[in-house]
Amino acid sequence: MIVAAVPLGAYIAHVLAGERTIFSRVLIPVERAFYKLSGVDAAREQSWLVYATAMLAFSLVGFLSLYALQRLQNVLPLNPTSFDPVPADLAFNTR
Numbered sequence: 001m002i003v004a005a006v007p008l009g010a011y012i013a014h015v016l017a018g019e020r021t022i023f024s025r026v027l028i029p030v031e032r033a034f035y036k037l038s039g040v041d042a043a044r045e046q047s048w049l050v051y052a053t054a055m056l057a058f059s060l061v062g063f064l065s066l067y068a069l070q071r072l073q074n075v076l077p078l079n080p081t082s083f084d085p086v087p088a089d090l091a092f093n094t095r
Contacts, residue, residue, distance in 0.1 A: 067091050 014021050035042055046054075070086040073079060086094070 066094065070094065 011021060011023075032042075034040075069076070070091040071088065072085065073083055074085045085091075
């Protein structure tokens with residue numbers, strides 16, 4: 001990790017400064033495609049309210065997905081040991 005820290009840090013500094021990197025030719029079109037698909041305007045700043053809403057929505061979706069995964073694991077495919085579902089109170093308290 002220590003060896004990768006210097007080149008990765010330099011790369012991130014170039015990207016955040018808006019400079020071109022050796023990966024720009026490949027990654028910029030991919031980034032623009034993701035922006036277009038998700039309706040993001042790269043030139044527009046995100047307000048704190050939009051950011052907080054997106055963060056809370058992402059956290060809620062993650063929590064509900066994990067809860068459903070644990071509660072429904074007995075009916076999901078790829079359960080070769082036939083585990084029973086996690087009890088509701090334990091699934092709710094899983095981090």
